[in-house]
Amino acid sequence: MLSASATSGLRDPAALPRLVLTVLALALLWPGLQLSELNLAMLLDGDNAATMGSFVGAFWPPEHGDEFLALLGRATLETLAIATAGMALAWLIAVPCALLATRVLSVSALARGGRPAWWAGALRWPVRLLLIVLRSIPEIVWALLFVRAVGLGPTAGVLAIAITYGGMLGKVYAEICESVDPRPARALLAAGSPRLAAFAYGVLPNAAAEMLSYTVYRWECAIRASVVMGFVGAGGLGQQIDLSMRMFAGGEVASMLLTFFALVLLADQLSRLLRNRLT
């Protein structure tokens, strides 16, 4: 009897689902490649390669005249300011929404093994829906909209980042809160603690590092996004790149790309520093 159960017990019950999922993923990916008309051979085509080559060739040497560097410095500061101000506003949107949307602080879930009552879940839905609406429209679309509304300049970029990133941060904060150990917060709620205090004492210590690192990463994304939005007139480095590209000033573009690299490197180091402090 023992040997019979031993052979039947050796078959990995997870093997079949894994195989099916792999096949399914491949079957879904293949039409995707076809639909997007990805054709790498086009890159190596004679004419295209020559055009790209001459454009990239103009990148060297990067422009480093005093006047240009001053301009670059001001544009970089503007980009950083757009990203930071946008993130600050996004954070103000995200934190209350995340607290409202997360299931961790559900008092009705306490006595129900962690599942909130149906009406509590229904109340969380509008908040989730709001977050979905905020982030489903790309920041570039918001930027175009705000450029119409408030005119050319950084304000449009700040507002666009605040809205889209508010939606993203809110969703991810809520999910980080749900992914950490829920028992400390539940124990506090069961001892009569207010929800916000239960969050601060029970969830935040476990979730803070993750939330912080995601916020810094989003800040890094906001820097890149503010550059893209510069192309539609929302100020900063993007606007400068747009101008330089139109003038085929490869050296200037190269300088600005190097500045990007430095900014992303800075964000990465900052994230690492903050994470080390918190863990």
Add this chain to the structure above:
Amino acid sequence: MSVRLTGVGLTHANGRRALQEVDLSVGRGERLAIIGPSGAGKTTLLRLLATSLQPSAGRVELLGAEPWQLAAGARRRLRARLGLIHQSPPLPPRQRVVTAVLAGRLGQWPLWKGLLSLLHPLDPAGARDALARLDLADKLFERCDQLSGGQLQRVGIARVLYQQAELILADEPVSAMDPVLASHTLGVLSREAESRGVTLLASLHAVELALAHFPRIVGVRDGRIAFDLPAHSVTPQALDALYANEQLGQPSPASPAPAPQLVTIPRC
């Protein structure tokens, strides 16, 4: 009357019946130990008394109120008067001991005070006094993940001492401590209950500890109360009947002997 259960039953979501027809009355200031084999429903009973579980049948009355008939705000105020000591205290690993202990009064403090205390402990002396009674005063500013399982359990107890709960519920509060420390800690809890005239209910695996520290013993088996006696009237026969499976432990060829129950206390 601190606790009055009438015909209480509890069926888990998966259909398993954890408690059936439980009647229990505990007067104010009484000290009571709950004993019984693993899986008998001791933890479920304590969580039910801590309003962490809602009964599927019967009536629960705690400190003169019926928690499940109360409005949310009143239930929250009632919960602030109940203190549950967990077997493995749910404390965030990176939280400092002082913060973990002060969290006991979050239910009584206004919100601003709780949030302010997170930035700068407002009552470190109170936390140290609670810890000192459990011989942990030197760990005040340590982080929870630097403590052993037994030390963590004592931090959990210190939190409920600091909370000054009117009904102290303890779920295997000393399971990770050595016998001497376990006895000392139960003594601290008993003296706390006696000096403030509050009610203490503790579930215990160690029968001799229960008999030594508690005047009243309740035996639980298969989700029912098997006996409810003063400690001096608990007979070896009653205990044998309560633990029948585990003490006889006859390994039958069809079912292998039950694995020894491991009580693992996560470091945090």
